[in-house]
Amino acid sequence: MTLPAKSAELIERRSRFLGPNVSTFYDEPVHFVKGEDVWLWDADGRKYLDCYNNVPHVGHCNPRVVEAICRQASTLNTHTRYLHDGILDYVEKLTATMDASLDTAILTCTGSEANDIALRMAEGMTGKRGIIATDATYHGNTALVSQLSQSNVPTVGFGLDHYFRFVKAPDSYRNPDPDGTRFAEAVAEQIAEHEKAGTGFAALIVCPYFLNEGFPDHPDGWLKPVAEVVRKAGGLLICDEVQSGFGRTGTHMWAHQKMGVVPDIMTMGKPMANGHPVGGVATRSEILATFRKGYRYFNTFGGNPVSCAAAMAVLQEIEDRDLVTNARTVGTHARTRLNKLQQKYDFIGDVRGSGLIFGAEMVLDRTSKEPASEFTDRVINAMRHRGIIHSKLGRHKNTLKIRPPMPFSVENADLLFDTLDGVLAETPLIS
Amino acid sequence: MTLPAKSAELIERRSRFLGPNVSTFYDEPVHFVKGEDVWLWDADGRKYLDCYNNVPHVGHCNPRVVEAICRQASTLNTHTRYLHDGILDYVEKLTATMDASLDTAILTCTGSEANDIALRMAEGMTGKRGIIATDATYHGNTALVSQLSQSNVPTVGFGLDHYFRFVKAPDSYRNPDPDGTRFAEAVAEQIAEHEKAGTGFAALIVCPYFLNEGFPDHPDGWLKPVAEVVRKAGGLLICDEVQSGFGRTGTHMWAHQKMGVVPDIMTMGKPMANGHPVGGVATRSEILATFRKGYRYFNTFGGNPVSCAAAMAVLQEIEDRDLVTNARTVGTHARTRLNKLQQKYDFIGDVRGSGLIFGAEMVLDRTSKEPASEFTDRVINAMRHRGIIHSKLGRHKNTLKIRPPMPFSVENADLLFDTLDGVLAETPLIS
Incomplete structure (x- = not known):
């Protein structure tokens, strides 16, 4: 394999300035x-x-998104401790696409930050810390949420691993579970394990379309049995829509709608502002209030006017086109x-x-x-x-x-x- | 107090869409x-x-930064799994402003993400988890780093609090410590407490100019004694330059240079890209290599071409003006x-x-x-x-x-x- 001279130079500089093991795609990186x-x-x-x-959900360099970013970046960019229409207009339009119960939101800069908040919301609401996820997923890169990714093998993480238990990822091809009852049973088993260990059960977090797991072929409504198990045990259902959301699956705006459930907490990221760093958490107002009561969360960049203008342009593009x-x-x-x-x-x-x-x-x-x-x-x-x-x-x-x-x-x-x-x-x- | 009608409307919508306790500045928010x-x-x-x-470090809506964002956002925005000059040119120029030992960097979207990485780097390098900070500071909002902020009273946080110990924030007005030896002694005491507790000592994290603590009046070189104590104990010194960096103190590009130390890990955020969500961690290549070995860190938005163009324009403005x-x-x-x-x-x-x-x-x-x-x-x-x-x-x-x-x-x-x-x-x- 002979790389173009320029690519070879960039690869050498990557290891010099960014350190080893920075992943690239392809044998011959592009x-x-x-x-x-x-x-x-x-x-x-x-x-x-x-x-x-x-991530470039409405197309690379989408003119409407670029125009929104340029217009707002040259007008005002500041934080949410001052009043601004941008974040309010956006959250209003965003939550209008969801079940009426999901009526409030926190805006962050990444999906990782959103999931990091979601797990703490579950801890705050339930008083428990046991989290369940599948064994072939990814939910972000903070110390807390990186524990959810078995594939990432985090060897550093402040001993958080004992709060996490895993169920086998659904696999419609090799191990069919057409109505989701076996998945629900597996989650029930891990809930029992969390309770046996004294950790208690706080939440199940899943991508409702299981994208990282290989998007198994499930009929609509497939998550209903597991949602019932989660609620019966007093836990919360967190749907990570970072990949599956914003209409990706073609049938609904959110994949959880296709899968027949209303999550207690929903997280968003990647496509939200077409590459501008925006993530978010939508939830019921009582959950947000409990979180805010226990925790004075503030994110300097989260919900800034430029980020909201970019995110709003994405919603408008999805709708208008x-x-x-x-x-x-x-x-x-x-x-x-x-x-x-x-x-x-x-x-x-x-x-x-x-x-x-x-x-x-x-x-x-x-x-x-x-x-x-x-x-x-x-x-x-x-x-x-x-x-x-x-x-x-x-x-x-x-x-x-x-x-x-x-x-x-x-x-x-x-x-x-x-x-x-x-x-x-x-x-x-x-x- | 009678608010303008528009402000009153925005305040009402804030509590409806963003939840209670979203802080604003002033009795009459602007x-x-x-x-x-x-x-x-x-x-x-x-x-x-x-x-x-x-945050608008080089001025609100700085034309050079806005132009850089618009130009790159309309050309290409993608992630670091493809090759791109932007991140490499930026990290090269950024690390050139630091001690030669700080020669590699990870780019994130927020200072919180940067500190979350820094603490895990310290854990990875030392095999210990005990962190020390002052009792009147703030280092971010993830589950891990929010534990560093006594003022934030995080009641949710997955039991991470036992890894954190605090020393009294320096106060040159009420409790002078002109050469920093008493601060060093206080840190030594908490190191001993971490060791006694079996946690071991991983790192001291401080803003080198103690901005949140009220920027006490210290002579140049004031951090030398505490840095010696930290190194003797086998721990790392993390300087959080999120507020103090990029020339803020007027004497050096980085406040740790003024304070006479070279940190093992330095974190950056707020002013880095004038409000575009960018943060970063600079460190020695061996520390970065150890972190990357134990952990396949990837940040979808971190180091993207638009973020790097904005951050580069900030460095250029600082330099040219x-x-x-x-x-x-x-x-x-x-x-x-x-x-x-x-x-x-x-x-x-x-x-x-x-x-x-x-x-x-x-x-x-x-x-x-x-x-x-x-x-x-x-x-x-x-x-x-x-x-x-x-x-x-x-x-x-x-x-x-x-x-x-x-x-x-x-x-x-x-x-x-x-x-x-x-x-x-x-x-x-x-x-």
């Missing part, structure tokens, strides 16, 4: 210099179709194309997704379902060299992760799948 | 709609001199004017500050030094009504906190002190 809508360009002027990045419907239409088309590829290629074991999160699980053998992880990696790298950006995920890293900006079109999807067809035909299953 | 350089305008078109806000020298010049003038006011008013017990952080401590009696906290509050509210924005701080909330944007001029200072003179003359010491 050096992007420009973005527009669903497109990215590298330093050599090569154009790529972005089928991966969910009906991007949730677009996600549904294009997602349905994508599933059809993936199903056709599955008929052609034996190594496509499973096809999953809803709206603009979709993908396929690669296996060495459809009967044994042995994961074709190394093959998947080669496919992704080959796609990158053909100008298509996407990734892989799931416990075995053998599921194609396709999660493009929301303006992604049927034509974009056709380019993606035509290219994928070519790569799959040429890539040997065993190298 | 509704700012526009900012420029050191000036702010409210919704009624009234102009205020900003003597408080350090020689704002550190300006802080020194104007700060010296401010001290002179404060000293004159002290000769005139008996209730000014002490005058302190360096560069563009300065203020005066208000007392009922110069002999007893009884804090005039309530008087200070009335002064600040009266100043707000005369178009001057500043605040109060310290253990007794009786110290004027004056911490303006760095382009603050001698003329601005004269307007501030002329107005203050008038307010002090008219405000009764006892209401």
Whole structure:
């Protein structure tokens, strides 16, 4: 592999200034210099179709978001200890998309900060500290919430690990649980373990569409049984919508709505302001009041006028361009194309997704379902060299992760799948 | 007190959408709609001199920063898993302002995230968890670092409090410690307590200019004795330069340089990108390597091209306009004017500050030094009504906190002190 001289220089400087083990994507990392809508360009002027990045939710460099940022940044940027319309107009519009019970919010700068607050809200409301999550997820990078990520192996974390217990991540392909009752039972078992240990049970935190776990194929309403178990035990349900929210799944604004539950606390992040650092927590007013009573939370940058202008422009774009419907239409088309590829290629074991999160699980053998992880990696790298950006995920890293900006079109999807067809035909299953 | 109708409406909407206890400044909160350089305008078109806000470090809506944000936001905004010059150019320029040992950095979105990392770095390097801070400080809002803030009374926090021990905040006015040896002894005592408790000692975290504690008047080099105690015990020195950094004290780029020490870890935040959400941790490469080895830290928004463009523009403005020298010049003038006011008013017990952080401590009696906290509050509210924005701080909330944007001029200072003179003359010491 010979890297362009400029890329080699950047990689050397990364390890010098940012330290070792700073992850990059691809065998040959890409050096992007420009973005527009669903497109990215590298330093050599090569154009790529972005089928991966969910942060630029309404498209790279969306003109309405850029204009909102520029306008507000040149007018006023300050903190929330002064009065300003921006945060109020935004929270009003945001909470109007949710169940009436979720009527208040805190704005932060990252999804990590949002989840860090959510866990403390659960502690404050229940007086307990036992948290349950799946064993193949990610909920952020603070000392507290990094404990939720088994895949991150945090060896430093101030001994917080004993407050966390894990259930096996749902897996509709290898271990089906069509009505969610087995997942609910697994959570009930861990609640009992928390209680036995004296920790007590505070909350279950899940991405309602289980994106990091490989977005298992679940019918609508699948979370109902587990929500019932959580409530019966006096705990709270936290839905982390950092990835699944803002219409991503194409059927609802929030994935928990699709999954048939109303969370006690909902957290948001990545796509919220199209890349401007904004996160948030929406919850019932009584939960927010309890949190604020015990804790004078203030976030210098959280909810500042520029962040709120950017976030508001994202909501307006979703609404005005009906991007949730677009996600549904294009997602349905994508599933059809993936199903056709599955008929052609034996190594496509499973096809999953809803709206603009979709993908396929690669296996060495459809009967044994042995994961074709190394093959998947080669496919992704080959796609990158053909100008298509996407990734892989799931416990075995053998599921194609396709999660493009929301303006992604049927034509974009056709380019993606035509290219994928070519790569799959040429890539040997065993190298 | 009759609020403008618009302000009353905003206050009502704040409690509805943001929950109770969201703090505002002043008896009559201000509704700012526009900012420029050191000036702010409210919704009624009234102009205020900003003597408080350090976040707009190079001036409200600084044109160079706004231009950098607009240019990069309309070109590309993405994460650090792709290669980009922006973060590397910035970290190179940033670390060049520090001791050669501080040669690597992690960029985050907030100072809280930076301190949350710093404490885990200390845990990772020492294998211990005992942290020491002063009893009148603030280092952020995550579950971990909120434990450092005695003033914040976090009643929720997953039982982390037993890792934290506190020493009395230095106070040059009421309890002088001219060479820092008593502070060093107090820290040594708490190190012994951590060791006795089996927690061990990981780090001392301080703002090197003790801004939240009321910026006591210490000679240069004052932190040397405590740094020696910390190192002898095998712990790390963390300097939180979120408030004191980027030339604020007028003599050095970083307050720890003034205080004669090189920290093992230094954290940054608020002024770093003039209000764009950026924070950071600078440290030795071995510390960063140990952290990264134990922990796959990734921050979606941290170090993104727009954030780095904004932060770079701030460094360039500081350099090109020689704002550190300006802080020194104007700060010296401010001290002179404060000293004159002290000769005139008996209730000014002490005058302190360096560069563009300065203020005066208000007392009922110069002999007893009884804090005039309530008087200070009335002064600040009266100043707000005369178009001057500043605040109060310290253990007794009786110290004027004056911490303006760095382009603050001698003329601005004269307007501030002329107005203050008038307010002090008219405000009764006892209401």
